[in-house]
Amino acid sequence: MASEIFEIPDMLARQIDAVGTYWNAGRRLEEDRIRGIVTCARGTSDHAATFFKYLMETHAGLPVASIGPSVASVYGSKLRLEGFACVSFSQSGTSPDLARLQGAAKAGGARTIAILNAADSPLGEGADMVLPVLAGPERAVAATKSFVGMLFASLAILAGYRQDRDMKAALEELPGLALQALDLDWSSAAIPLARSGSLYCVSRGPGLAVAAEAALKFKETCRLHAEAFSAAELFHGPVAIVRERFAVLFFGARGSAESSLDEAMKVLRNRGACVLLAHPDRERASLAMPCSRHEAFDPLVQSVGFYRFVERLARDLGEDPDAPPGLKKVTKTV
Amino acid sequence: MASEIFEIPDMLARQIDAVGTYWNAGRRLEEDRIRGIVTCARGTSDHAATFFKYLMETHAGLPVASIGPSVASVYGSKLRLEGFACVSFSQSGTSPDLARLQGAAKAGGARTIAILNAADSPLGEGADMVLPVLAGPERAVAATKSFVGMLFASLAILAGYRQDRDMKAALEELPGLALQALDLDWSSAAIPLARSGSLYCVSRGPGLAVAAEAALKFKETCRLHAEAFSAAELFHGPVAIVRERFAVLFFGARGSAESSLDEAMKVLRNRGACVLLAHPDRERASLAMPCSRHEAFDPLVQSVGFYRFVERLARDLGEDPDAPPGLKKVTKTV
Structure with a gap:
């Protein structure tokens, strides 16, 4: 866990190099004039989804519904999501309930975006678009760097949605701030x-x-x-x-x-x-x-x-x- | 608190007499072909909103976003909710943050429905439609009967949305079941x-x-x-x-x-x-x-x-x- 925490500044630097991926995904959400977002996540990744929810609600005015994966995996609901985006957050991309919910969202008309550390995974295969977190292998049971990477991705998606170049530029200070935070x-x-x-x-x-x-x-x-x-x-x-x-x-x-x-x-x-x-x-x-x-x-x-x-x-x-x-x-x- | 808990069966009987109000609200949501719902609530009433969320997601396939009142009251977000309904849940209808969120939802294009025990309240005045909980005055700090009444209202709204007459009829067993539960x-x-x-x-x-x-x-x-x-x-x-x-x-x-x-x-x-x-x-x-x-x-x-x-x-x-x-x-x- 400690060594993975110390990898956070380098991960953020990699994310800055790839910031266009997140930015473009955000811009695309705006261009598609989506009506709302549903999120699909568990555990630590679900807390990253909470961050994304507040960002999009407060800065973009879009309603974001965190849907319990059981709605699809246990109750088999047919979701009606025409005009929505479904954004999944997961480190490993392997929990079956998340794949079921993402699948139900897609079947219901949503465009599916998966923010994943392991892009090569069932969730990644099922998504219309994969945004890699770039944390590298995470082995400690308690997720850390992948969470921080999902917060970065959320901020960069918002910047792209709003075409906010100042915010995009400001993201570059994050590796340095993370380094200070480690101290x-x-x-x-x-x-x-x-x-x-x-x-x-x-x-x-x-x-x-x-x-x-x-x-x-x-x-x-x-x-x-x-x-x-x-x-x-x-x-x-x-x-x-x-x-x-x-x-x-x-x-x-x-x-x-x-x-x-x-x-x-x-x-x-x-x-x-x-x-x-x-x-x-x-x-x-x-x-x-x-x-x-x-x-x-x-x-x-x-x-x-x-x-x-x-x-x-x-x-x-x-x-x-x-x-x-x-x-x-x-x-x-x- | 104890005396209010013992009033639950009578409250449910009053709700059954008024079931058409909830049923019609549900039918109207279906007729209006709403695209999604946002909920607005705090504390115990927010748990009733969670029940409503699962019911509508699992049985009607509609996404339901629980929006933190701060999105409007602290961050002043301009919500974009054309085609949505905003459903508020509150015992007293007086918390200013709820009124702010309901107002922001209305300004953003949502139809607003307030499920209230105190219908004559700021939340009630601001709503397009008020569904009274009919619990009577609730004085104990810990809300009880108003919560149960909100669950009943949620079930009856779902029955109306689905035009499920069997479910509507089955609601009539609830006062008797509540009486058994008290024992x-x-x-x-x-x-x-x-x-x-x-x-x-x-x-x-x-x-x-x-x-x-x-x-x-x-x-x-x-x-x-x-x-x-x-x-x-x-x-x-x-x-x-x-x-x-x-x-x-x-x-x-x-x-x-x-x-x-x-x-x-x-x-x-x-x-x-x-x-x-x-x-x-x-x-x-x-x-x-x-x-x-x-x-x-x-x-x-x-x-x-x-x-x-x-x-x-x-x-x-x-x-x-x-x-x-x-x-x-x-x-x-x-």
Whole structure:
């Protein structure tokens, strides 16, 4: 896992060389005047799909439905998707339920795009267009670089959809930012998180993708029960279990989401929670992160810093992050 | 909370008297040949939206996108929803972020339908069509009857969409089934759940709505950290924290989803987990539930039995389920 995390900057550099592939796919979605998007994914890759969903909804105004693969694989639904695109996200491209959903989407009239690390796979063969993640072989059970690569692909697709050349150019800063993120010291978070019986990861908007991914990685690699919420959803019930010393890891945002995150942190601190904040503003952050030109890039940078941190934490807890008991690298569900 | 749970059978009887309202709304969606649906909801009502999403995707083949209210309220996105319907779910109809999202959906071309307990509310005023839940005033912080009423409305909308008169007729058995569900004895589950440091609620397909709602109620009323997963998603990482005596509450399904739930229970039992199953087949169930004619009704019946159970558990744990500390009945988020 650690060696794959350190490969992230090089992967991003390869993706920049191939950025035209993602850009053209985004432009094509715009030219085809698609009416909406459905996504098809599981696990970590599904969190990348969440990032893509927020990007396309907030910056392109397109509705994005995350469809449970069971809708096709268990219930055999005939989807009606004329004028839609189906975007699949997968590292291995082999889980049968994903192939079933992609097939049902195609049969229902959707154009299918697969964002895959292993392009040569059943999902890749069934897709109208394959966008390779270029992470190289990923062997650790806990996916890391492939997730970051899917976030990059999502950003580049959005840039192409909007024909936003400034955003495309700004993507070039990401390998350098990832390199800085690998060097961050979040060790002060280790003990508060480890002693919290369970914990929350919180963000808002596109950052929710990283909060969800962090919660999954805490489970997979550290065997800590973490759950992700938006800073708004938190107050529709989940805040009830936040007591003294309950740890909450915030993936901060800049711009319009910032005030709602600030408000949430204040309430949680008043309940005695241990609040940790990853934010590019060093005055505010308890966990540092480098500052990117685009606030839309923050979740990608946060995920790199988090992966570096959680891998160490897992080892300090006596776990084996490379091979968590009971998990397989390639999970095939039906 | 307890008194409101006991009002559920009467509420369902009122909904049956008004079933034409929901049926006509469903028929209208079909006649208008809508291309897709977006939902707008928070908290417990958002779990009802999840039920509606699975119903419409599996039985009508329509894509349903759950859009985070922040897309409108924080990011000010201009949604493009020509040919879509926006269906909002809310008890009070007052959270400003929901009104913002509904407004953005309407501005983007969607027809707006609001399923509300308080029809006379900002959400109701802004909607093209209001479908009242008819639960009567709900005062307990933890919503119960309004959730069940939203599941009923979802089933009746689907029946109308499909012009399924058999399903419409079958709805009439629900008040009786709810009455039986209020009489179930799930007390054997109390101690295993209470001693589990944290726990999972698991189902598949439409049952996921009840698993998610149960997880929220465990937090809100019992201050137990429970998280919901599909039986497939569980194996893409979350299973890692399941050790000896970890409690997992399954909301069972009949038909095509049954084998995947069976397989998941087997794996979890092999890890030493304490697996509890609510299922209409008394031979298989550790937690009994009455058997409905339609498997699509099972989640509604399960939710009634669960509410009865969790309210008692909260009191046995020394909590006050009517007024959990730090929560308000009407949560207004922006």
